[in-house]
Amino acid sequence: MESKKNPQVDNEKLRLPLIFLGFFIVGSLVTLSFSFKEEVAIVSDQNEARERAEIPEELEVVEEPKEEPVVQEVEEPEITPPPSEEIEVKKNEDKDEPIVVETPPIDIEPEEEPEPEAPIVDYPDKEAGFPGGMAAMKKFLAENVKYPEVAMEMGDQGKVFLEFVVDKDGSITQVKILRGVSREIDAEARRVVRQMPKWAPGEANGEPVRTRCRIPINFTLQ
Template identity: 40%
Template structure:
């Protein structure tokens, strides 16, 4: 039975079920028709039943039909084959299979990569001579003056006197530019000069305004602009205060005074 069901497949089972169902319906219709005709002939001439108003006409037919459908459904459910499959590798073959029975087993072979040969290091050939010739090193001390004065500071020789200094502002330098007196005095200067804008107070705006500027070679601040602001008049106030800033100590790169681009935050906070 299992081999037959495996051969016809699910589609064949459905078609077979429909054919049996149609055959049973036709058979039951004939039986009911035959019964109704025989019972009508045996009835008294005064007792006559009409098929159109007979409620029990198809009771037996539908009862047998439901029983047949239930039996065929149970039979198909029990007889339909279930195929067990497992993915087995050489590492888990003993754990997965055990005493279980599988209709089909797919074995995957793991191919290990071939070990690559290590590169051989060939040393350089060194020629060894039996009698190496060593030349004498002669020191000329005619120009050496033992009574010469030694300066306290080292003499720095400019190796590239004709080197052109770029006019582009630098961001990273050896000695960065700073406010004269340090960062603490710079923020004290901001605290004295900075005025909180009226619009920012009314709208309760506070935060950091990032200002970008260039420290020139003479220490003045130029090209002052806001890179990220908060609005409410705070951006304009930060630019105004920086324009009133005194000269800074300029930046230095390789001992030369250079221009430097800087970005600093100015914090606006309501008390």
């Protein structure tokens, strides 16, 4: 007949080792916890000491005394009055008489107003004329007109009509072209008229007057 094992007897045998194993595990955990706390405390103390070493000590700020600005005195330049006219001063040394100041008289000449030009009479009683008449004027033009070379090369020719004013003394002024041919021919006609001798002035009521005259000058190539 087989003997049956009592399960309670087997459990009693294993209880004691299990208890010792539990105490060992708990003790190990407690020891590890204490050692971890000490390491954490040591590390924290080291970090705090390092941070204190890194923080620089407060520097003492010393305010430098402010220098007051030095104001330099600028000498004002001497103003020399402009030279004035010399004034003669006379004083009697023997007697205390007041000073007499004599100023030279200033002569102010009045400006002469220009005489207004006499009006131009278009229809005088007597017309102004070239000295010697029309024949003398044609001879003067034939002897003094110089045909421009440029106009000759270009073949320019024609009649230039001019207008001018004969003053009271017979001089010729205000020469202008009424109808021209070319720039070179017009310039030559104007030049010749300005070189004319004085004309006999026109007359109105028996007195010389300014008159306006018109003449043609013919430029022809032969």
